[in-house]
Amino acid sequence: MSVPHRAPSTLLNSRRSPLLVFAGQSNRPLAQAICDHLGVPLGHSTTEKFSNDNIIVHYEESLREGDVFIVQTFSTPVSDSIMELMLMIDAAKSASAGRVTAVIPYYSYARSDKKDSPRISIAGRLIADLLQEAGADRILTMTLHAPQVHGFFKVPVDHLSADVVLADHFKRSVPDAHTGVVLAPDAGSIKRASQIARRLDSGLAMIDKERLSDTEVRPRALIGDVEGKTVFIVDDEISTAGSLVETVNIARSMGAKDVYVAVTHGVYTGPAIQRIAALDVTQVASTNTVLVPQSKLDGSNGRLAVLDVAPLFADAITNIHTGASVSTLFT
Structure with missing residues (x-):
């Protein structure tokens, strides 16, 4: 008896696990935007907190043999976000999910990558370690503060970059962006700044800093020329905006014409919004890896902007699900 021939792609499609996307409570708008780009519904799950602060997670649909992606960013309250994600991973594995990928747009603990004090x-x-113990088969994240954190995982990690989104934003904001200068606020940011400068075909500069103690860093010099030029400051995140204020002030003192700021993660804690509102910049932009509430946008004196990285995450999820290369998204 002859068996009809089927193309390899048809066989693959017939065997592929269903794509299922769920979200914790930290950034559901981003998860919904990712699903909109994927053309799939956001999965139904509920999270409850009891009076004793214990959390319970419940999936309201079948996950059996599914290719499950759980979107959860590590934003305030960070400990609750991490605990909810671990419970969602564990519940998915217990529900016989075929594979579970933790999608962590902002991995806040990447800042703790070394033992720099006793x-x-x-x-x-x-x-x-905790995420892997909970059952995560794969990690998808963006712009780790310390790239070596990638090596802390024993499961595959796809580390996305927001460089293309930041560079495109600068091009839209300043038509002659190629005449400007990308400014790295410290030596640790020079690689990212250099990549964005290449995308803009612009100049490059860096602020040299000296460390006075474990907690205090002082700017020492600006390496490069920013006089009379539009300056694009890039970094991985803004927390209290203290370093940002120093960087902008140095650029202005060296004769910068206009200053634009763009970072991947807009955490905006403590006095950040007040500092940005008073800052001598045209705009401060961050992506939606961290949910920026309307109250912060309103309090920034019109200086805050939010850039969308949902298409990047949607493309990465599609490639992971189909077995295609994720690295192609960077070219």
Whole structure:
């Protein structure tokens, strides 16, 4: 008896697990935007907190043999976000999910990547261990503060970059962006700044800083020329905006004409919004890896903008689900 021939792609499609996307409570708008780009519904799940602060997660649909992606960013309250994600991963594995990918747009504990003072935990590694112990088969994240955190995981990690989104934003904001200068606020940001400068075909500069103590850093010099030019400041995140204020002030003192700021993660804690509202910049933009509430947008004196990275995450999820290369998204 002859067996009809089927193309390899047809066989693959017939065997592929269903794509299922769920979200924790930290950034559901981003998860919904990702699903809109994927053309799939956001999965139904509920999270409840009891009076004793314990959390319970319940999926309201079947996950059996599904290719499950759980979107959860590590934003305030960070500990609740991490605990909810671990419970969602564990519940998905218990529900016989075929594979579980933790989609963590902002991995806040990436800042804790080394033992730089006595008797502390390397929390970036600890959280990686906990996520794997909960059952995560894969991690998808964006712009880790310390790229070496990638190596803390024993499961595959897809590390996305927002460079193309930031560069395109600068091009839209300043038609002659190629005449400007991309400014790295410190040596650790020079690689990212250099990549964006290449995309803009612009100049490059850097602020040299000296460390006075474990917690205090002082700007020492600006390497490069910004006088009379539009300056694009890029970094991985803004927290209290203290470093941003220093960087902008140095650029202005060296004769910068206009200053634009763009970062991947807009955390905006403590006095950040007040500092940005008073800052001598044209605009401060961040992506939607962290949910920026309307109250912060309103309090920024019109200076805050939010850039969308949902298409990047949707493309990455599609490639992971189909077995295609994720690295092609960077070219």
